[in-house]
Amino acid sequence: MKTTGILRVAYRAIVRCHPADFRERFGEEMVWIFDEESGRGRAGRALADGVVSLVRQRTRGEEDFVAVAAGFGLLPAGLRTGPRRMVQGGFTVAILFAAALVLMGPRGGWWFNCQPAVPERPKPALYAPTRIEPLGGTLEARAGVQPVRHPTLYYRGMERVGWPCYQAAATRVR
Amino acid sequence: MKTPTDRTSPLSPATLHILLALAGGDLHGYGIIQEVARYSEGRYKLGPGTLYDNLKKMMDGGLVVDAPPSAEAGEERRFYRLTADGGSALAEEVDRLERVVEEARLRLQARRPEGV
Numbered sequence: 001m002k003t004t005g006i007l008r009v010a011y012r013a014i015v016r017c018h019p020a021d022f023r024e025r026f027g028e029e030m031v032w033i034f035d036e037e038s039g040r041g042r043a044g045r046a047l048a049d050g051v052v053s054l055v056r057q058r059t060r061g062e063e064d065f066v067a068v069a070a071g072f073g074l075l076p077a078g079l080r081t082g083p084r085r086m087v088q089g090g091f092t093v094a095i096l097f098a099a100a101l102v103l104m105g106p107r108g109g110w111w112f113n114c115q116p117a118v119p120e121r122p123k124p125a126l127y128a129p130t131r132i133e134p135l136g137g138t139l140e141a142r143a144g145v146q147p148v149r150h151p152t153l154y155y156r157g158m159e160r161v162g163w164p165c166y167q168a169a170a171t172r173v174r
Numbered sequence: 175m176k177t178p179t180d181r182t183s184p185l186s187p188a189t190l191h192i193l194l195a196l197a198g199g200d201l202h203g204y205g206i207i208q209e210v211a212r213y214s215e216g217r218y219k220l221g222p223g224t225l226y227d228n229l230k231k232m233m234d235g236g237l238v239v240d241a242p243p244s245a246e247a248g249e250e251r252r253f254y255r256l257t258a259d260g261g262s263a264l265a266e267e268v269d270r271l272e273r274v275v276e277e278a279r280l281r282l283q284a285r286r287p288e289g290v
Contacts, residue, residue, distance in 0.1 A: 026226040029203045029252065033222035036204055046221050053223025 007043045008034065014050040018057050051096065185267045188228045191218055193237065193256065193264040200241040202251040203229070229254065237263055 011034045015027045030050070037046040185193070195201060195209040207220045232238040237260035241253035256264070 022226070022230060026203075026230065030222045030226055032251075033204050033207065033225070037222070045219075046223075049221025049223040051223075053221075053227045056223075056227050 004038055004043055007047055011047050011050055014054050017054055022057055188224050190267055192228055193260055196256040197264060200253040200255045202253050
């Protein structure tokens with residue numbers, strides 16, 4: 001998935017975290033404008049703006065927030081401003097953490113600018129060896145830059161081993 | 175009963191810019207963003223979150239309402255329209271800003287060294 005697609009998914013997640021009445025009223029328009037801004041290379045800025053909007057919407061109406069939280073037994077009744085602010089701050093941090101998780105994606109790549117542990121390559125076309133003969137021994141497969149010693153059976157005639165997401169060059173080790 | 179000024183003055187920069195943009199006519203959300211960017215020459219940029227966060231407050235306060243859909247353009251987007259209260263709030267904010275500017279000019283003139 002391209003970076004823009006990941007940002008769009010993240011932005012939709014942020015919009016979904018807005019209060020229901022706000023989301024139903026403006027959610028689709030926000031995503032529409034986000035798409036327009038993305039086309040002009042301003043997706044990151046729009047995303048940050050969405051997070052700020054989310055925090056504003058979720059921390060507005062302190063009385064309502066405390067009433068709901070107290071209703072679920074999360075807060076004792078009669079709390080004063082200090083604890084309320086603490087709870088609101090914790091709630092905000094939780095939202096930002098959830099947004100960060102979304103941004104990290106399934107492989108934790110975009111947010112921390114990490115490369116996948118194993119370079120993604122096209123799936124190998126597995127072929128049937130002409131002759132299969134279990135030999136025993138150790139298979140050394142090179143996955144990326146990290147050599148992996150793989151104690152498994154090695155079949156004569158197979159020069160390549162197919163893995164779920166990459167194809168490792170394999171050499172037999174006596 | 176609150177007056178528009180009681181509810182809104184002094185206006186936040188985003189609110190002021192949205193009211194200014196809508197003072198020229200009905201606009202949809204992205205139209206507001208573009209109009210603000212146009213007349214501020216790109217110096218003030220509204221994001222979608224900030225826009226709708228402020229629009230909601232303004233609609234709740236009666237400064238802005240939904241405009242009837244534009245038939246000629248066949249637009250499905252919602253358009254927003256300045257109300258009379260919104261116009262009053264904008265006019266009062268402009269008056270307030272004028273007084274601030276006037277006061278600032280007087281003070282700056284008083285600070286200016288003679289002969290400059």
